[in-house]
Amino acid sequence: MTVISIQNVEKVYKLYNKPVDRLKETFHVARRSYHTDHFALKGVSFNVEKGETLGLIGKNGSGKSTLLKIITGVLTPTTGTVNTTGRIAALLELGAGFNPEYTGMENIYLNGTMMGYSREEMEVKVPAIIEFADIGQFINQPVKTYSSGMFARLAFSVAINVDPDILIVDEALSVGDIFFQSKCYRKFEEFAEKGKTILFVSHDMGSIIKYCDRSIVLNEGALIAEGPSRDMVDLYKKIVSNNFSANEDESVTIDKSNPDSFWKEKLSNQNLKYLEYGNQKAGIIDYALFNDKGEITSTVVRNETFSLKIKVEFYEKINDPIFAYTIKDAKGNDITGTNTMFENVGTGIAEQGSIYEISFDQALPLHNGEYLISLGCTGYEDGEFQVYHRLYDLLILNIISDRATVGFFDAESKISIKRN
Template identity: 35%
Template sequence: MCSDIAVQTAHLSKSYHIYDTPRDRLWQLLSRGKKHFYREFWALQDVSLTLRKGETVGIIGRNGSGKSTLLQLICGTLSATSGSIHSHGRVAALLELGSGFNHDFTGRENVYMNGAVLGLSRAEIDARFAQITDFANIGDFIDQPTKTYSSGMLVRLAFAVAVCVQPDILIVDEALAVGDASFQFKCLNRLEALTQQGTTLLFVSHDMGMVKRFCNRVIYLREGRVRASGSPEEMAELYLLEMRDEQRRWASGGAVPVAPKAFLDKQGGIAFGTDEGHIVAACFTNTDSLYSSFVYGETIQICIQAQVRDTIELPSISVTIQEARLLVIGGANLPLQMEAAHDGWRKATITVHFPAALSAGKYHITLKLMNGHSEETAQLIEKQVALLAFDTLPGTKDFLGFVDLGIEAGHALQTSTLGERQ
């Protein structure tokens, strides 16, 4: 294996035997393999991938797609039915909550046991023990059996052990979803520090924001196979496309599929939706193009043209402003005022504007044409991902974060509720 490769799998597959009744399991044992009394379920099929040292790779897919099975095979807690796995370096993992812990042991005993499993000597664990307990921050519970821990305390200790042993490869399976907000913040900072030091990070998450924030690359699994692999933004949108397709097929009885559509920028991009309508055109009004630049405080204005079939009852446009990695920082859903129907179609033009009260940097605007006025219940007709892009130049106003909320100091109100409490 090349020196820069951390993990490599080739044609990896995992099969389980499914028995309809306990009696079939007994018959299988007595038949000594001469006859099958089971059905095969392939949790993972023919997965080949390469993870390089220092790379951060996310694995996405719906429940049952084989994500956790793949991680367990890489960790060695499961044996593959066929294929091969090669890893280089110390592997630490956070899989199912509390996995690897003996719940009759105290937290302290579990720290030493897990450290030994990861290949550390007692002296090395002694040297790291204070750092582990400080990070977990569970106080005197460190000397109590872990079966008395809450789920949050359990994940705190497990994560502290995993990151404080300085692993070469760190594998995380949705474990951070259990912790509270302050602990998640601390974990994310530690993950960033580990990746900067060269640790290979492989993790499963349904949080596309976290995937976009951390990952260099994303692997999309579907029904146990690699559906696609690529940039976090592209894979997140492909995943969303297929989820939307399933939702629409369920809502419409399979009559209105969601599929890839033409992107309005000739340079290429991601667009998908149904044949019920189209975003015909969009542009910044000051440049008449898909790109523009603004100074802090100027007004950003875009013009959007759309058409929908006359059967669409609540046509609307969703405008989402995103930062460079397509993390959402704001937006709005706006109803469309349609023209009279012509040949089964209705057209509309809408102008949208908002202030460039943003920090200096590059931003994107994603447009969605929908049937409905609520993001939660509307049916997608078309989505043009990051269709428009603009830069903001620094102004004289100093503020924190992406958006200037207009926070200012001022005099206390005459009728202060704080004063009343005192």
């Protein structure tokens, strides 16, 4: 049974260079146009079946939030039709539908009223909502005093406990701690077991693979593909790493024979606030991450082999240069790293004008999340440590996994249980 039907939906916004242009257009005798059309959605069509958990993925600005607002009735499509069957609960934006001046308790009843429940019906649901949110006495405080985490707890608790037929979640869980997120995902599984429908938007590709039966990919307002979540995540990875082409047979290629064809020009994951220093006797002139297919990427599946490649040009003759990388988490903790000296890889004498290409090939058992990669070229001269060139926090590495464990990495424990 189809519970959401989207047919040829377009959403067009009129963009004006100046506010006065809107007024000019409205009253111009010859109906002169002063705007340009921006297509937030371009002829999107798909169906969602009852009991399905559908992932919706795409880069920021691809049209995901616009589409969800149309499905929930917050926005009206410019063209096309949207039909839904059943009661919808949506977490489109953190705290959306909450009055900041009301207490948490008052907002529970307010949201229930918006969904068509009477006060008596909500009184039955309130204990479960309070228990799930678990924000203590803050339930009786104005929500404007809440942290983002408390907002997320209460908003999700209301949405999940009003017994909707369709639950729509748009990145609302990203602010919650790991324990709250785990509790929410258990609710997802309970929903699925009850035959409920979930439309899930997230940049956490591990969760998309784990919880979504299938996914659709949006790019620049258009639906690019739909199918098994793992395949759609692979496509998404190509999009975010600039390896996607509208022609499936095409992809970005690297011309290694042409020194003017730089890998870094294809990057989508460079941190523009990186730190750079060194004595300029050598320079890191190129760098990129490559997946196991040889494509430039910023996203790697846990334990999937990938390569970190760098090119270094030498402006002076240097004996035994050391090439290195480190990976940090979002809090700045060093997670791992190595260099040619640690790995006992001889580098020889780098002549002036020579260019070295170094490849670090590995698989990482890290958790879902974003990490920062730093690069370096160093060495020793007369026993003194020298930094020729360092680029700190240069590249963003996204790790995705369908497993959840505690700590920095996945120990891949194998569990066995004996009962006496």
